[in-house]
Amino acid sequence: MSGSARIGRARGGTPPPEPAPDELDVVVGEPRCAEAPLGSLDSWITPTSRFFVRNHFPMPAVETGEWKIDLSGQVARPGPVTLADLREFSNREIVVTMECAGNSRSTITPRTQGIRWQHGAIGTARWRGVSLAEVLHAAGILDAGRTIVLEGADRGPEAGSASDIPYAMSLPREKALDPDTLLATEMNGAPLSRAHGAPVRAIVPGWYGMASVKWLRRIQVLEGPFDGFFRTESYVIIGEGDDPDKPKTPVTSLRVKSLITYPPEHAEIPLGNHLIRGIAWSGDSEVRSVEVSYAPAGALEPQISWTPATLLGPSERYAWRHWECPLEFQRPGYYLLRARATDAHGVTQPLRPSWNYRGVATNAVHAVSIVVRRPAV
Ligand SMILES: Nc1nc2c(c(=O)[nH]1)N[C@H]1C(S)=C(S)[C@@H](COP(=O)(O)O)O[C@H]1N2
Numbered sequence: 001m002s003g004s005a006r007i008g009r010a011r012g013g014t015p016p017p018e019p020a021p022d023e024l025d026v027v028v029g030e031p032r033c034a035e036a037p038l039g040s041l042d043s044w045i046t047p048t049s050r051f052f053v054r055n056h057f058p059m060p061a062v063e064t065g066e067w068k069i070d071l072s073g074q075v076a077r078p079g080p081v082t083l084a085d086l087r088e089f090s091n092r093e094i095v096v097t098m099e100c101a102g103n104s105r106s107t108i109t110p111r112t113q114g115i116r117w118q119h120g121a122i123g124t125a126r127w128r129g130v131s132l133a134e135v136l137h138a139a140g141i142l143d144a145g146r147t148i149v150l151e152g153a154d155r156g157p158e159a160g161s162a163s164d165i166p167y168a169m170s171l172p173r174e175k176a177l178d179p180d181t182l183l184a185t186e187m188n189g190a191p192l193s194r195a196h197g198a199p200v201r202a203i204v205p206g207w208y209g210m211a212s213v214k215w216l217r218r219i220q221v222l223e224g225p226f227d228g229f230f231r232t233e234s235y236v237i238i239g240e241g242d243d244p245d246k247p248k249t250p251v252t253s254l255r256v257k258s259l260i261t262y263p264p265e266h267a268e269i270p271l272g273n274h275l276i277r278g279i280a281w282s283g284d285s286e287v288r289s290v291e292v293s294y295a296p297a298g299a300l301e302p303q304i305s306w307t308p309a310t311l312l313g314p315s316e317r318y319a320w321r322h323w324e325c326p327l328e329f330q331r332p333g334y335y336l337l338r339a340r341a342t343d344a345h346g347v348t349q350p351l352r353p354s355w356n357y358r359g360v361a362t363n364a365v366h367a368v369s370i371v372v373r374r375p376a377v
């Protein structure tokens with residue numbers, strides 16, 4: 001991965017303004033959840049003002065100067081880690097694509113639990129911080145420590161819990177000690193904004209966004225598994241007929257996926273040549289190819305033929321690729337455009353979303369309906 005990591009000094013400066021209300025589409029007003037219009041995701045780095053926001057609870061008050069992370073559990077030297085302590089470690093910057101596990105949930109039928117994201121709960125940013133591994137090693141993480149719990153300062157009521165709970169998620173030791181897993185203090189060259197987790201958040205590259213805990217207040221190293229609600233009940237894959245009392249499969253790595261950013265849904269375009277554009281990514285692998293198809297609306301699956309797209313821009317381990325694909329529309333009509341990404345392991349996207357109870361980790365082929373019209377005379 002080293003190609004995308006740069007060693008440097010943390011830079012100061014004032015936090016960027018919170019996203020202007022008109023740059024994101026609000027999905028839930030409070031706690032704020034807002035997504036990017038797909039057409040605005042055309043740059044490799046997503047400007048902070050267009051980077052989606054996902055909050056489970058009201059945002060906590062942030063006293064940047066006094067911030068401490070309480071480190072405890074299976075470490076030889078437990079105790080508070082201050083922002084000044086973090087500055088003692090070497091810092092690095094990594095470009096990471098973050099997708100919410102609930103992204104595209106609104107396309108799943110039957111309707112599932114969870115907030116109704118369209119496709120814009122995704123973005124790519126430059127994150128600067130220190131390796132969580134260095135902090136854990138400096139504290140003398142013990143061999144017995146198997147699970148690293150990351151806890152935010154935000155809390156509130158959750159279904160099924162009697163009292164308020166904090167937002168918390170856990171990582172297996174291996175992922176926590178991966179040098180690319182960061183405690184980040186900067187996003188896109190500026191201190192983290194409040195909405196994105198100021199003053200310090202985790203960045204867990206290659207995983208769905210739920211693991212990148214914002215407003216990080218506590219790190220606990222456990223011998224056993226973590227039984228917190230968000231890890232065991234919320235960000236899990238629950239299939240039809242699963243036993244509610246059995247452990248559930250946790251959501252971790254980003255599934256290979258692509259989205260069409262141009263043309264927008266329901267666009268009316270004239271006959272002739274058009275450049276279809278989009279994004280594609282994969283958590284554990286790299287995107288090997290993207291293919292695009294167009295078929296008359298309502299066509300059955302076997303009639304779909306795929307045209308290879310061209311991958312564009314930088315290729316970095318944890319960042320999406322942009323792509324484009326010229327298509328010629330020779331006949332007027334209503335069409336479904338589709339895009340399908342395949343990763344280096346040969347894993348490709350399913351044509352239709354598969355149902356799961358929480359509606360998480362959907363990576364079905366994105367279909368966009370458009371109208372191709374004769375030019376006006
Ligand atoms: N403390 C805290 N961390 C959190 C969350 C949260 O609600 N509270 N939401 C998580 C989820 S589900 C996602 S997708 C990402 C979103 O990060 P963003 O709001 O910076 O885009 O933050 C994660 N970290």
Ligand SMILES: [Mo]
Pocket residue numbers: 054099100101102209210
């Ligand atoms: Mo999320």
